[in-house]
Amino acid sequence: MRNLRNLSQDKLAMASLSFIVVMIAAGVLAPLFAPHDPEEVNMKLRYASASWSYLLGNDHLGRCVLSRLIYGIRPSVLWVLVALLASVLLGAIVGFISGYFKGKTDAILMRVCDIMLSFPGYVMTLAVVGILGAGLENILIAFVVMKWAWFARVIRTSVMQYSEMDYVKFARASGVSHLRIIHKHIVPVTFSDIAVISSSSICSMILQISGLSFLGLGVQAPQAEWGMMLNEAREVMFSRPELMLAPGLAIVLVVSAFNFLSDALQVALDPKLMTSKPGGKLRGRKRGEQVAYEYIGS
Amino acid sequence: MNILEVEQLRIWDALTEEVIVHNSSFQLKQGQCLAIVGESGSGKSMTCRSIMRLNKPAIRQSGRILFQGEDLNKLTEQEMRKRRGRNLCMILQNGMGAFDPSCVIGVHLRETLQAHYGWNAKEVEKNMKSAMERVMLRNPVDIMNQYPHQLSGGMLQRIMIALALVLEPDVIIADEPTTALDTISQYEVVEQLIQLRKRMGCSMIFISHDLGVVRKIADDVLVMKDGHIVESGSIHSVFSKPQHPYTQFLVSTRRELSNHFRQLMQEEQHIAKR
């Protein structure tokens, strides 16, 4: 794909992309990758340091840190991606309708968004968790409910800008249906904006889930999750700092990878980089070689 | 006496290695108006921005630009900034983009004049008021309190001309000032520019792709294509006997429109006299 080729120009982006792909694969296929059962308690190996069978050592209950890290990808990264997708989808639908049709529809939808956005984020999440109880699904529901309004706003701005373009005007004048216009003209152009804001939101969502699990509101023990692992390592922070290193570093690496990818996407999805010559890098538009100086048809 | 001499000016893009203007040389005589004509992409705006050294950092230039005997290319940024506005003034194409949209016109004018003359607000207002009246802008004080988006393109151009009147520069570079205007505004702005020159005796470089306006206002003309100067000379000789095929093409296409119109009007009545 063209976009992939554009992305491949940026080494950092490719490295980040591969890292993320490997990580997602590891999370999905965790039973294959993880050397041990993440919840297997072995009191003889409490706080053991790294050895050949337990590559990253053992935590306070003798469980394998590496396995917990790998299984922890699922709630920390994969489920977050699902929640992100859900809220982006909801926000996008509202944003498209609002931005394209404008007028009263826009006013009503935006007032609803205003109401949603006026609730302070963390407080709402805590309130939802308080009502529904602690647990991963409930946190994710809370996220989707909080975030969709923000996405709707940003996407609406983007859509409003693009729906003023002359090619949309032409499509409307020609009698193309609204749905077709949104599908063919608005979605591709706003897709790059959406991709960029999603990938930057992922970072904050991962951090938030880890933070909430750290507080004990998210995933419940003994399930593995990076934030929880940080919480458990807190008690021995000074005597055995290495237990905080593994999950902490994992979070930093994933968030950085998404950040780099998001920066690179913004450049790669620019339509001006598409060319009609296959496999060609656009070498600045050549001052057009005008066909001599005759009129057409003379 | 040449107030501005450009020798072997070469402009290239450092990132793509593309040469935008190839070794161009021309002179601007004191008190004269030099027009640079050509199509979009021929390098005319780039040349003039290079004289003012206002191009993006990625755009490099080489050659000599002698202004009153001094090579502008060799000056430091500080010294160049003193020259801009005072000695070399620029009038831009898009009036809406030339002014800061977040503050009223008066603030912008005050900043510029304070930087060059150190006047206080009252003096600025007095001088700008008389200048704006000279360019036929009624209610100058009201205008200075409005935002750029509240004014029309023609009015914004006239404000820029009024600013030039107050700054009294030696050279005015007008970059397609009439292209975005409609018929009546275009006529008025061209009149104002002619009056400006008469009153101040300054030299002018006028960039345009419309030969009709150029013929009305300029003394000499340069024709540029793809970064090369293909022909130069006085207005009369270049337009009546163009040598280069490209100039012939420009002249013939413009003439076609005009002739058709004149035929319709049967010549004698409605042509704006030079």
Added chain:
Amino acid sequence: MLNVDHVHKSYPQGGLFTGGRQSVLHDVSFECYRGECLGIIGESGSGKSTLGRLILGMERPDQGTISLEGRSVLDRKARRGRISAVFQDYKSSINPFFTVEEAIMEPLRLQKKNPEGNAHSLKIDVLLSQVGLDKSYRSKYPHELSGGEVQRVCIARAISTEPQCIVLDEAISSLDVSVQTQVLHVLKELKEIYQLTYIFITHDIQAAAYICDRVVIFREGRMEEMVPIEQLKTVKSEYARKLLDHLITF
């Protein structure tokens, strides 16, 4: 063929709670006959662009009707294949993700009758040659083309469905003068070949005089005068005289 009947249009001025409407078009009525080129001349702020949008059915007039062959232009199905447009800003006239080929195909795809797959493709070659571009342009993207070339592609796109009427909303105003003349040539030729009807909205009287049969002069939302082009020098209204006096010819 195109009938504009006592059209009024105004926009709300001010915020949510202040009232007041600004009248953009006031009692506009005229008719455009098949096969003619009607010029709409006006300065900025005269309401001509709004009129263009109303004719294309993109907005609804406050009062009055606009109909094409008896059917209202507000009806999307009535417009399909019968009316088309070319706009001013060549930078945003074509979707940056579309190639030239896809852009021209867009209105064609809406036609109900879909002949053998190749017919459309051949038609694109024909259209491109008629506007003076060769086949190699088919796979190019809009940002690779110059302003004049983009406008030509837009013209090809507009005539692809052989519409009854084409609205040219300042179609040549952003181009260089030498390119303008070339594009006007193309438009004139196509008008002969396809027997098209143009509505040519512009502020440039010389360009309008080159191509139009009849002109309507607009001022501040009202029609000042309507006159056949041969009688342009006999305009009576003061504003029209002023416009002609201020023209800079070559």
